[in-house]
Each structure stands twice: as C-alpha cells, then as structure tokens.
Amino acid sequence: MRFVPTGCIRAGMRLGKTLYNASGEMLLSEGKEIILPYIERLQQLRVNGVYIDDTISEDIEIKSVISDEVRNKAIQGVKNILTHSVSDNPSDKTAAIAKAKEIVELIMEEILKNSNLMVNMVDLKVFDEYTYYHSVNVAVLSTVVGVAIGMNHKDLFALGLASLLHDIGKVFVDKEIINKPGRLSDNETDDVQKHSELGYTYLRSMFEMPVKASLGILHHHERYDGSGYPKGLKAEQISLFGRIIAVADVFDALVSDRPYRKALLPSDAMEHIMGNGGVIFDPNITRIFSMKVAPYPLGTAVELSNGNIGLVVENYEGFGLRPAIKVIAEKGKMATPYVINLLTDSKCLNITITGISGLSEESIKENAG
Numbered sequence: 001m002r003f004v005p006t007g008c009i010r011a012g013m014r015l016g017k018t019l020y021n022a023s024g025e026m027l028l029s030e031g032k033e034i035i036l037p038y039i040e041r042l043q044q045l046r047v048n049g050v051y052i053d054d055t056i057s058e059d060i061e062i063k064s065v066i067s068d069e070v071r072n073k074a075i076q077g078v079k080n081i082l083t084h085s086v087s088d089n090p091s092d093k094t095a096a097i098a099k100a101k102e103i104v105e106l107i108m109e110e111i112l113k114n115s116n117l118m119v120n121m122v123d124l125k126v127f128d129e130y131t132y133y134h135s136v137n138v139a140v141l142s143t144v145v146g147v148a149i150g151m152n153h154k155d156l157f158a159l160g161l162a163s164l165l166h167d168i169g170k171v172f173v174d175k176e177i178i179n180k181p182g183r184l185s186d187n188e189t190d191d192v193q194k195h196s197e198l199g200y201t202y203l204r205s206m207f208e209m210p211v212k213a214s215l216g217i218l219h220h221h222e223r224y225d226g227s228g229y230p231k232g233l234k235a236e237q238i239s240l241f242g243r244i245i246a247v248a249d250v251f252d253a254l255v256s257d258r259p260y261r262k263a264l265l266p267s268d269a270m271e272h273i274m275g276n277g278g279v280i281f282d283p284n285i286t287r288i289f290s291m292k293v294a295p296y297p298l299g300t301a302v303e304l305s306n307g308n309i310g311l312v313v314e315n316y317e318g319f320g321l322r323p324a325i326k327v328i329a330e331k332g333k334m335a336t337p338y339v340i341n342l343l344t345d346s347k348c349l350n351i352t353i354t355g356i357s358g359l360s361e362e363s364i365k366e367n368a369g
C-alpha cells in the first residue's frame with residue numbers, strides 16, 4: 001500500500017484504505033477500483049490523496065502511530081468540540097470538553113504503545129474539513145515529541161489537550177476571513193491573530209484546564225526569535241508546549257493543501273522545519289521532531305542518485321534520509337524488485353535520494369523506460 005496524491009490518481013487503481021469524512025461517513029471503501037467519476041469527486045472534495053494498493057507496493061504495510069479507528073474517532077470528536085464551543089448551551093460545551101479529554105487519552109495510549117515507530121505523516125484530509133484533521137495531526141505530532149523527550153503522563157495529557165485544541169479560538173473569528181483564499185488585509189490579519197488569545201481566554205474562563213495546556217495554546221504562534229504573536233516572546237520565554245505545538249502546527253499545515261497554496265511533500269516540509277531550527281523554532285524540539293517524523297513516508301516512490309527508482313519500505317528513527325528501499329527500476333529498466341538499506345549496506349553509502357518519482361505505477365514504468 002502507498003499514498004498517492006490526488007493529482008497522480010489514475011483510473012484502474014485500487015483503494016488501499018477506506019476514506020471517511022470528518023462526520024465518519026464513508027466516501028470510498030477499501031478495495032474499490034477507482035473509476036473516473038471517483039477521481040472527479042475526490043478533486044471536488046479536494047482530498048489531498050488516498051492510499052492505494054498495487055503490485056509494486058503490495059508488500060508495504062503502512063504502520064501508523066495511531067490506528068484509523070482512533071484517528072476517525074478523534075476527527076469526529078474535534079468536529080463536535082469546535083461546533084459546540086459556539087453553542088449557547090453550557091452543558092454541550094462541558095460534554096464536548098470531556099470528550100476532548102477522552103480523545104487525548106486514546107491518542108496518548110496508542111502513541112505510547114507505538115513509541116518505536118516513526119510518524120508517516122502523509123494523511124488524508126478532506127479540504128473543507130481541514131481544521132478537524134489538522135487538529136488531530138497536530139495532537140499526534142506534539143504527543144510524539146512529548147513522548148520522545150520523556151514527558152511524564154500528566155504533562156503528556158496536558159500537551160495532548162493543548163495541541164488538540166490549539167486553534168479552538170478560530171471558532172470565534174469570522175469564518176469568511178479564516179477561509180479566505182487570497183491575501184488578508186491588515187485588519188483581517190489582526191482578527192485571525194487574535195485566535196490564540198481567544199482560545200486561551202475561552203478555555204481558562206469556562207473549564208478547568210491545566211495551566212501548561214492553556215499557555216501552550218496562547219503561545220503556539222510565538223516564534224523562537226521573537227517574531228511571533230501575540231506578545232513577541234523569545235526562546236524560553238515561550239512555554240515548552242507552545243514551542244512544541246509551533247513545530248507540529250507548521251509542519252502539518254505545510255503538507256496540506258491550503259486555500260492559498262498546494263501541499264508540500266513531507267521531505268520539503270521537513271527541510272523548511274529544519275532550516276528554521278534555532279531561528280523561528282526551538283532548535284532542540286526541531287532536532288527531536290526531525291528524528292521522529294519521516295521525510296520519506298513508507299510507500300513513497302523515490303529517485304536515487306544512481307538513476308534507480310524504488311519505494312520506501314522501512315524508516316529508521318534519527319536517520320530519516322537513509323531508509324530501506326525496494327528498488328523496482330534500474331537504469332531505465334524495470335527490475336526484479338530487491339531491497340537496499342541506505343543506512344546499513346556499506347555498498348550503498350554513496351547512494352542518496354534525489355527526489356520523488358512520478359507516483360503512478362504506469363509512470364514509474366514509463367520513467368524507467
């Protein structure tokens with residue numbers, strides 16, 4: 001199984017994983033052969049990509065730090081929380097926050113169970129429901145960093161809650177501005193930038209929140225060099241949770257289609273994050289993040305410096321640029337597949353990944369001549 005961006009989906013491919021929307025409704029079921037109207041529908045929904053099964057990727061199992069079941073529950077839960085935050089009924093709000101705590105426990109449990117896995121963060125998002133998917137992804141990425149730095153259970157829970165609800169303040173900002181495709185005016189930018197304070201104030205005034213969690217929400221747009229908002233805090237003046245959520249938030253936004261730009265590849269998003277380590281991001285958090293999140297997620301088709309093409313079949317923590325690769329085409333010809341390990345095979349030391357290959361099976365065959 002491998003992830004294929006929507007632009008590279010071709011009729012005849014077979015869906016490897018059921019696609020749901022944020023209400024938990026099934027959009028396309030696993031095993032279905034993709035036909036043209038489905039591709040059009042996926043494009044209309046601006047789904048960023050799907051998992052497909054094909055002969056070149058049939059032995060690749062996408063190991064996820066959280067199960068689809070927990071992810072879907074979390075996405076639906078976040079939708080419920082954000083919808084009820086603007087409800088007039090206080091008991092709806094209380095129930096929604098109780099649900100958030102349940103979701104955070106579920107996410108934490110799974111991540112602790114899978115703490116040896118790298119994050120393969122290329123995930124399915126339905127464009128209109130970006131905020132819900134994004135909130136869950138930021139919670140997953142932040143919790144992974146929290147586990148990696150050895151946070152205790154209480155702090156991990158608070159970090160999970162803060163990261164899941166980091167953008168809750170956006171429900172109090174005009175939707176038209178939040179979803180505006182073009183450049184924002186200065187006034188509109190001011191309005192959007194109020195969301196971290198609005199979220200902080202809302203949660204502090206309505207619920208019992210751990211102080212670290214609410215500070216994480218307040219600080220998630222502060223930047224290490226002082227260029228962020230609302231206060232322009234610098235370095236350790238920014239709470240640890242704020243510094244962690246900042247990295248997770250930007251990475252997931254970069255790998256997603258946004259109204260104003262197309263999604264970046266995870267490898268490009270990782271370069272952006274690493275390039276900003278010590279500038280706008282905490283250098284230590286950046287280092288840990290880059291050890292835990294795969295720049296070339298499992299199933300990615302990559303081009304190698306020796307002209308071969310292969311699929312990533314295993315990632316190694318801390319060595320994201322040196323995965324194991326199943327070579328499927330060699331110097332212009334389809335090859336009998338074999339696996340090379342860029343990390344441990346001494347004969348592969350001078351081979352590097354030079355880019356992402358055209359992602360359809362046919363085009364790989366064509367590229368390979």
Ligand SMILES: [Fe+2]
Pocket residue numbers: 166167195196220221
């Ligand atoms: Fe935000």
